[in-house]
Amino acid sequence: MLWPLSAGDTPKQFIQFGTEDSLYIKTIKRNNVLCDKADDQLRKAKLSADIVMEPSCKGTAASIMIACFMYPNETFLLTPSDHEISDEKAYAEAVQKAQKLAEKGNIVLFGIEPERAEHRFGYIKDGKTVQFVEKPDAEKAQELVDDGWLVNSGILCFNSSVMMHELVQFPPDQSIIARTVYENIRSGRATHRLCGRFMGEMKKHDIDKSVLERTTKLKCVKGITGWRDVGTYESIYEFRNRKEGGNLSINIGDSFGCADFVDSSGCMVLNNEQDVVVVQTGGKVLVAHKDTDIMQAMKKLEEY
Structure with missing residues (x-):
């Protein structure tokens, strides 16, 4: 998901x-x-x-x-x-x-x-x-x-x-x-x-x-x-070319010492983070480990 x-x-x-x-x-x-x-x-x-x-x-x-x-x-x-x-x-x-x-x-x-x-x-x-x-x-x-x-x-x-x-x-x-x-x-x-x-x-x-x-x-x-x-953020990371250091950045994202996937429609700064997915879009922000089951997380969110 x-x-x-x-x-x-x-x-x-x-x-x-x-x-x-x-x-x-x-x-x-x-x-x-x-x-x-x-x-x-x-x-x-x-x-x-x-x-x-x-x-x-x-x-x-x-x-x-x-x-x-x-x-x-x-x-x-x-x-x-x-x-x-x-x-x-x-x-x-x-x-x-x-x-x-x-x-x-x-x-x-x-x-x-x-x-x-x-x-x-x-x-x-x-x-x-x-x-x-x-x-x-x-x-x-x-x-x-x-x-x-x-x-x-x-x-x-x-x-x-x-x-x-x-x-x-x-x-x-x-x-x-x-x-x-x-x-x-x-x-x-x-x-x-x-x-x-x-x-x-x-x-x-x-x-x-x-x-x-x-x-x-x-x-x-x-x-x-x-x-x-392309069903998970990890799969996106695998098929897209990464930058030096293992980073993958789509759209605007400034990352320092970070590895994995960043997508942002605005300004975002990450420091010394590893194996994380950070997504900001439409007023929503997701910060999660790349192996996280997003579907299960969404089910928990629906309970609130």
Whole structure:
């Protein structure tokens, strides 16, 4: 969690983290290169890509189902927009491998060699039969890493008709609502901002639990290097270049004898501090050790 930098009105996908592009724009650019033919055809036809907006978060299963209704029998590349991938050549090669597997009726996961065990991620066991475990506890995560499991990057490649077949176990009433939402888009009775009345009736389901943990169609592609999930301040510190002495400063921050992450929209001075995160934004200030579980700290804050 990246509070207070990332909050309800400022998702981390749209933060630049001291670089020219936000994580969202980087994701678009990274994948746009792989879609040159499709992009050229869209431009020649003077068409733009579809953007479908949910009025509320209903988990990944609902949004994937609606997208599959919209584009039947198409190859999908589903990718988070809050990741950093520095080796784009390796990424492109992995996507090409995944596309070939998806065209054969597989649901393809992208596995990452773990640097350490983290309970924030799902894990994949590659083999003739691919196994998937969603976000185990810390002890189990360490066991999986020791046993050679890979981190699930959250990137998926699949044919929409195959995914729809797997989603038949999705609660029937939910799939009916998803179909109704889609029909409203197709018929022009609603814009691409999905109908709040129908979406409000849907329950929250993630694709991990709905499909990935039970399907027999999983395949795994490896080879992506330079991948980083930007979900903690420590991960930002790891993927950004540090100054001499180990400091990372974004925007205006004066630090002396300090190590780690500083973000400030005003003047801030730190002296002889080590392994700390200091963030000042929008009238909020966070000072914490870089390993602090910000989510747990926020839960305690909500109690007051």
